[in-house]
Amino acid sequence: MNKKYHTKVLMVGVVALLAVSAFATIASAxxxxxxxxxxxxxxxxxxxxxxxxxxxxxxxxATTSVDWSVSSVLDTVIVPIxxxxxxxxxxxxxxxxxxxxxxxxxxLGIASIWVSGSHITQGTVKLNDTYFNTAKYxxxxxxQLVMCQEVGHTxxxxxxxxxxxxxxxxxxxDYTNNPxxxxxxxxxxxxxLETIYAHLDSITTLxxxxxxxxxxxxxxxxxxxxxxxxKEVRKSHDGRSSLHERDLGKGGFWCIKSMVSRPTDLYxxxx
Numbered sequence: 667m668n669k670k671y672h673t674k675v676l677m678v679g680v681v682a683l684l685a686v687s688a689f690a691t692i693a694s695a696x697x698x699x700x701x702x703x704x705x706x707x708x709x710x711x712x713x714x715x716x717x718x719x720x721x722x723x724x725x726x727x728a729t730t731s732v733d734w735s736v737s738s739v740l741d742t743v744i745v746p747i748x749x750x751x752x753x754x755x756x757x758x759x760x761x762x763x764x765x766x767x768x769x770x771x772x773x774l775g776i777a778s779i780w781v782s783g784s785h786i787t788q789g790t791v792k793l794n795d796t797y798f799n800t801a802k803y804x805x806x807x808x809x810q811l812v813m814c815q816e817v818g819h820t821x822x823x824x825x826x827x828x829x830x831x832x833x834x835x836x837x838x839x840d841y842t843n844n845p846x847x848x849x850x851x852x853x854x855x856x857x858x859l860e861t862i863y864a865h866l867d868s869i870t871t872l873x874x875x876x877x878x879x880x881x882x883x884x885x886x887x888x889x890x891x892x893x894x895x896x897k898e899v900r901k902s903h904d905g906r907s908s909l910h911e912r913d914l915g916k917g918g919f920w921c922i923k924s925m926v927s928r929p930t931d932l933y934x935x936x937x
Contacts (some may be wrong), residue, residue, distance in 0.1 A: 697824040705785040705867040709739045714760035726813040739863040761789040761820045768794040775812045777819035789820035811845035814838035
């Protein structure tokens with residue numbers, strides 16, 4: 667039986683990080699991202715993070731890897747790239763972390779996961795240097811917040827809070843206009859990971875082959891062109907975050923959840 671691969675893409679905007687759940691207005695008691703998780707037969711498991719980033723990002727990737735490895739159910743390890751990942755193509759069983767000048771498209775970062783059923787099979791994180799090369803966002807706090815949150819999404823985590831003006835929760839999985847105290851995971855993130863990975867699976871997706879055809883199709887989508895996002899299925903009440911789906915055929919879907927710096931920008935892109 668053919669496996670069905672679905673891709674979810676989370677986008678981070680210029681002024682704050684995106685929301686992923688049902689547009690909650692308060693800290694969520696459960697910020698799992700749809701129950702998606704890496705299949706494994708034992709805890710703690712080790713997830714590889716492919717280092718495709720420049721020296722400006724190396725320390726932030728290292729800090730993020732250490733932060734998430736505090737979890738009792740998983741460890742992350744940074745590994746060299748396998749080949750030329752200029753376009754940040756996914757690799758089965760791991761997460762590729764990349765940075766480039768992706769353009770003035772409104773997002774700071776995108777985290778993508780491919781899933782078979784509820785199991786994550788591969789993932790990517792893209793960091794947009796078009797904005798991080800500017801004085802406003804070229805700060806350790808902004809870089810660390812975005813890196814931490816995007817990797818957190820590839821572990822299966824959603825946001826704890828999605829209102830920009832709420833007080834910081836002290837976690838990178840929080841919407842904020844001020845990243846000063848939202849650069850690392852907090853106890854609630856680690857608790858949620860324990861819940862997500864409380865059970866064991868009879869298989870593992872940390873090794874093996876993913877759908878190369880599905881990966882290629884998603885890699886060929888131009889995330890800077892909203893006309894390629896597919897059907898808009900949901901938009902937040904303030905218009906700053908949206909969920910799109912694109913049918914890839916053979917049971918596969920590409921889902922993109924976006925958050926941009928100015929609500930009017932997203933409105934124009936979504937029409």
